[in-house]
Amino acid sequence: MIEIKECIMCNEKISIINCHYTCPNCGFSENCHDKPHLIDDIKDKVK
Numbered sequence: 920m921i922e923i924k925e926c927i928m929c930n931e932k933i934s935i936i937n938c939h940y941t942c943p944n945c946g947f948s949e950n951c952h953d954k955p956h957l958i959d960d961i962k963d964k965v966k
């Protein structure tokens with residue numbers, strides 16, 4: 920599952936793959952399993 924969103928740090932377009940992304944611009948990475956409020960439009964929840 921891949922979604923395109925904007926980096927919460929620098930607003931760069933980033934690809935979320937399997938609920939995780941690493942920003943190519945600022946290097947920030949996030950995982951929705953850790954911070955579900957940051958990536959809130961992924962419907963496929965995996966625990």
Ligand SMILES: [Zn+2]
Nearest residue numbers: 926929942945
């Ligand atoms: Zn960024």
